[in-house]
Amino acid sequence: MAHKIPNFINVRDYQKDAISSWYNNNGKGLLEMATGTGKTITALSLSANLTKTVGKLAIIVVTPFTQLSLQWVEECRNFNLLPIKAFENKNKWSPKMEQYIDAYNENLLENICIVTTNATFSQKTFQSLLANLKNPALLIIDEAHYFGAKNLSKSLPEHINFRLALTATPERWMDEEGSERLLNYFGNKVVYKFGLDQAIKEGFLTRYYYYPHLVELTPDEAESYVELTLKIRKLSHQAKVDKEKKEIMNRLAIKRARIIYSAHNKMNVLRGIIEKNINIKKSLFYCGDGKVQSDVNIEVRQLDGVMSLLRNEFNIEAKRFTSSEPNKTRSKILTDFEKGEIDALVAIKCLDEGIDVPSTQTAYLISSTSNPKEFIQRRGRVLRKHKDKHHAIIHDFIVLPPNPYDFYEKEDEMFNIERAQLGKELQRFAEFSNLAINGPEADNVIWKVKQKYNLLDM
Known part of the structure; x- marks a missing residue:
């Protein structure tokens, strides 16, 4: 042939x-x-x-x-x-x-x-x-x-x-x-x-609604975040010439980032969204690798926390989709999801790259990094055309870190670095909202964040 x-x-x-x-x-x-x-x-x-x-x-x-x-x-x-x-x-x-x-x-x-x-x-x-x-x-x-x-x-x-x-x-x-x-x-x-x-614009991908949801850190999380930030600030000048200090600073930065990825209140915000939405069918839930506090004060993986919330609190037929499942199991999960026998998939990174789930109606971006590749791939998963889909919906969880104005002097080099980082995050949200059907509504949420962090010039 x-x-x-x-x-x-x-x-x-x-x-x-x-x-x-x-x-x-x-x-x-x-x-x-x-x-x-x-x-x-x-x-x-x-x-x-x-x-x-x-x-x-x-x-x-x-x-x-x-x-x-x-x-x-x-x-x-x-x-x-x-x-x-x-x-x-x-x-x-x-x-x-x-x-x-x-x-x-x-x-x-x-x-x-x-x-x-x-x-x-x-x-x-x-x-x-x-x-x-x-x-x-x-x-x-x-x-x-x-x-x-x-x-x-x-x-x-x-x-x-x-x-x-x-x-x-x-x-x-x-x-x-x-x-x-x-x-x-x-x-x-x-x-x-x-x-x-x-x-x-040319009709090859589905139009979508974008809903950014603001997530506040708990007092304990905010305290840890500030404490790590001050340590990073202290090491910042030494790290330029001392390799060991740079490695320590990078480890502290990763630890601080995990506070954002695993923010406890994400679960409360997710619970509130689901309570308002009758139909959860054809949904993808993207989680991070981190852990969250369960309602009984036990640390569990964010993925397990989301699975428990969906299945036990809302009786939603959800399946995990991770690299831990065998290939045959994953293939069956995708088939059952397409047929409507499974309501939701809960994933970490396994659905980021190229895997076809065109019937997906709604994506919940519970954890995303600043890496543009990640959110571009995740948005793309839900925008594929399907005969039963007229539009898609994206719920994006935006964790608000403590305001750098609260613990940096404006002349401080680290102040500008922190402010620039926040600006980059807002660029991601702006890109999502610019192409959304409800763009002005989503922009209003982002404008409130810019106002709070004095980022209106970005």
């Missing part, structure tokens, strides 16, 4: 433009496309066209997670490819991969396709087999921002002539070197952009 675009898939004009731009950059490039705009279809349509052009093609697809790799396997089959699932048990996939590569190199096969994960791709076994592959070959890296990391970037093969990177967030957060490494490998260029605003 020839690798080709199936009749039931209509390649959209913007996807055709993305493919043309990649060709014009000598078969290398990065596609910056919003989550939910069909990066997989674009990539496989590109590879089908490339097969026609060059006569034969080996395709290597790399994704960050097994669940996402399994989705790629299914999509590849639609394009008349028979992919090897090169992840999990090495004894099963490595002999088959070796045979496929040998057959391709001897011109016995016109197309081979290997789908793997970041972890397997970087292993010695996979790398040694890949080194034997002859061109023409196409490397497709999905959620490519991971490969800006120093260790992963070392596994990118120089001998493969065609290279395609896919991501909604090509710039790595606080890592200019990593972002540059990524671009360098993929032809020094983002060859095509298709942003969220354009995707919503």
